[in-house]
């Protein structure tokens with residue numbers, strides 16, 4: 001494989017040198033401030049360093065709307081180039097060592113070669129994602145009217161086989177989870193028999209579940225609309241929870257933040273799934289209206305914090321069956337995807353660290369004493385603390401960039417990729433259009 005441009009560790013160190021003095025100053029100030037609250041800043045730095053979130057392979061390409069896609073320059077043209085970009089993100093922010101693949105968009109010709117390519121960049125593979133929401137060239141049965149729940153058994157079988165194929169590819173790559181999101185649903189009242197489609201879903205999923213290796217988990221992803229605009233088969237967390245229970249102990253419910261109606265109390269859904277021992281993990285993104293796939297923390301940062309508040313509480317209280325997988329699932333239409341993913345990675349660590357700042361004993365006391373104002377102000381105190389110096393120190397100590405976006409821009413990475421990756425006629429980056 002030809003040598004491709006990479007950001008050098010020495011370049012990162014050089015850039016860090018410029019920002020180091022002010023960072024030390026801010027860190028010192030925050031250390032003192034937190035000490036007054038009896039908080040050990042070093043403990044928070046360790047938590048920031050340990051935080052992990054997977055990057056979606058499809059997120060490094062430019063997304064699009066249903067009207068158009070405006071491709072960016074130097075876009076990755078295949079899975080290897082996608083991994084190069086994921087490796088760059090990881091190098092700079094350090095919290096993103098895993099990649100979540102979408103099959104067949106990322107189907108490898110040689111899984112061992114792909115695995116080696118990834119591990120040479122410190123990357124591993126998180127959950128696999130099947131794709132039965134679009135037809136692939138040469139496919140025998142169409143998914144236009146559904147996949148795992150299609151009325152025609154042969155179409156369902158084809159969709160089941162595709163999911164099993166994903167698991168097998170994932171095994172070769174070292175993945176340990178399989179995410180199933182289907183686009184099945186109806187656009188019009190009467191189009192689908194609600195109970196029958198759910199029965200078919202379960203029947204298909206039981207076959208996929210049976211093919212799951214023992215040390216794997218299956219993630220069920222719900223979504224209340226789109227591409228179906230009237231009804232979807234796995235429309236909400238209740239349906240997802242029912243299916244996960246029906247399927248067995250290896251099945252869990254995945255929460256994609258954008259898959260709920262506006263104003264739904266997602267943190268409470270998270271708490272419920274934790275309580276029932278069925279939280280799979282997340283597809284993090286942000287939204288104003290629907291499945292907008294905007295950058296994490298860009299629209300409702302307080303909601304993100306409240307979700308992490310539940311997660312940290314579960315972690316500290318050792319909730320049983322609690323081992324959430326964190327993944328980003330965003331579509332970048334007007335930004336450089338690498339920058340957006342880096343920023344989102346940072347925002348998640350921020351919310352995680354802020355949630356660790358919540359004074360849990362004081363919160364419990366306020367709850368027991370029926371003091372809502374005090375309870376809210378405890379949360380607000382954590383949420384309004386600027387933990388940026390903690391995040392920057394954590395990145396620097398683990399070899400990343402104090403300012404990932406500045407460093408990325410200064411490196412000229414995108415320009416270099418534009419030269420290395422001329423648009424191949426007829427080859428578009430596969431992904432959401």
Ligand code: RM4
Nearest residue numbers: 129181221256291329432
């Ligand atoms: C869906 C869902 C899936 C993602 C696809 C591309 O809305 O969020 O997780 O894989 O989009």
Ligand code: MN
Nearest residue numbers: 221256283329
């Ligand atoms: Mn998703």
Ligand code: MN
Nearest residue numbers: 256258259291
């Ligand atoms: Mn989505």
